[in-house]
Amino acid sequence: MNSLQKKILSEGKVLPGNILKVDGFLNHQIDIALLKDMGKDFYELFKDKNITKILTIEASGIAIACYTAEYFNVPVVFAKKGQHKNVGKDVFTAEVFSFTKGTSYEVAVSQLYLKPDDRVLIIDDFLANGQAVLGLQKIIEDAGATLCGAGIAITKAFQSGEQLLIDAGIDVKSLAAIESMENGTVVFRD
Amino acid sequence: MNSLQKKILSEGKVLPGNILKVDGFLNHQIDIALLKDMGKDFYELFKDKNITKILTIEASGIAIACYTAEYFNVPVVFAKKGQHKNVGKDVFTAEVFSFTKGTSYEVAVSQLYLKPDDRVLIIDDFLANGQAVLGLQKIIEDAGATLCGAGIAITKAFQSGEQLLIDAGIDVKSLAAIESMENGTVVFRD
Numbered sequence: 254m255n256s257l258q259k260k261i262l263s264e265g266k267v268l269p270g271n272i273l274k275v276d277g278f279l280n281h282q283i284d285i286a287l288l289k290d291m292g293k294d295f296y297e298l299f300k301d302k303n304i305t306k307i308l309t310i311e312a313s314g315i316a317i318a319c320y321t322a323e324y325f326n327v328p329v330v331f332a333k334k335g336q337h338k339n340v341g342k343d344v345f346t347a348e349v350f351s352f353t354k355g356t357s358y359e360v361a362v363s364q365l366y367l368k369p370d371d372r373v374l375i376i377d378d379f380l381a382n383g384q385a386v387l388g389l390q391k392i393i394e395d396a397g398a399t400l401c402g403a404g405i406a407i408t409k410a411f412q413s414g415e416q417l418l419i420d421a422g423i424d425v426k427s428l429a430a431i432e433s434m435e436n437g438t439v440v441f442r443d
Numbered sequence: 444m445n446s447l448q449k450k451i452l453s454e455g456k457v458l459p460g461n462i463l464k465v466d467g468f469l470n471h472q473i474d475i476a477l478l479k480d481m482g483k484d485f486y487e488l489f490k491d492k493n494i495t496k497i498l499t500i501e502a503s504g505i506a507i508a509c510y511t512a513e514y515f516n517v518p519v520v521f522a523k524k525g526q527h528k529n530v531g532k533d534v535f536t537a538e539v540f541s542f543t544k545g546t547s548y549e550v551a552v553s554q555l556y557l558k559p560d561d562r563v564l565i566i567d568d569f570l571a572n573g574q575a576v577l578g579l580q581k582i583i584e585d586a587g588a589t590l591c592g593a594g595i596a597i598t599k600a601f602q603s604g605e606q607l608l609i610d611a612g613i614d615v616k617s618l619a620a621i622e623s624m625e626n627g628t629v630v631f632r633d
Contacts, residue, residue: 276553276555276556277555277556281520281521281523281552281553281556282518282519282520282553282555282556283505283509283512283518283519283520283521284518285509285512285513285516285518285519288509289513311501311502311503312501312502312505312521312523313501315473315502315505315506316505316506316509316519319473319475319478319506319509319510320509322473322475323475326475328472328473328474328475329472329473329475329506330471330472330473331471331473331502333471333502362471363466363471363472365466365467365472366466366467366471366472
């Protein structure tokens, strides 16, 4: 069991509606020692892929992406949500549909920071419906760069997103793939 | 000259309207080695204050806050902007007026993660008008915690925010205090 899985069992909270709250260590308050372990775990999963850049989406992906990038010794780029006036005019964009909110939002990455020779690892905190990663995949393709994989902290394996990404040809790996959260008990896959 | 100042001179871009673009290493693409240097520099500035928590605002403050927190060996809490339904019901909130956008937005911090015995260091990327830090100051006061200082990456010292924070009793320290950006040339204070 890795550090994230241990933390989820000891401090995560399961709320009605299959909601897993990790606000105490990942999404609102951040435990830096945990992030370092997660970065190292992601590095072990993708270290053979010659990654040149880590791509994530603001806001809660940023910290995880940074500590992962540190092990790869590459920069992070975070896609900006919504209004991206200050990203500049030359941007790659994608629409991301949020099932939670029932609406779409746009994500944007400046063309300055994704190039055709980039080998990109996507890092994100949660995978449920997979729409955010598919949006980032489109942006990477538009840049002519290579998507080498998606490292997800917590995957709700009982939802459709993971299979959707696999079907889209993405090498998805999760630190904590949750099979079920019945009666408030988190069960990991494997 | 510290690492951030060097980076601003070598890679920052001054745009019309006193806009300093640091997208290449801080606010869109992130240079991890720079963040580590910045974290260490902030630690040197505030290490005698017995800090127990770093507080910032999503999104671009998060990475800097994490690498600062690492040196202090304390958690980061990032205030959430706008809709904070998923923060929970028991939150400290503040209104922050954005001079850039001409509107206010709300920032929220769960009451779980700021306690009366916390000694808080605010970390943020830019200081111009100071409204974001004043909002965080209100939240810290509402929590009954102690605000020990504000560490700012880049301060536009020719705008009013820095003095506003000093007048509010805040110990403000900046890694790069910019005195002027006339004709595209960045001049640091001191």
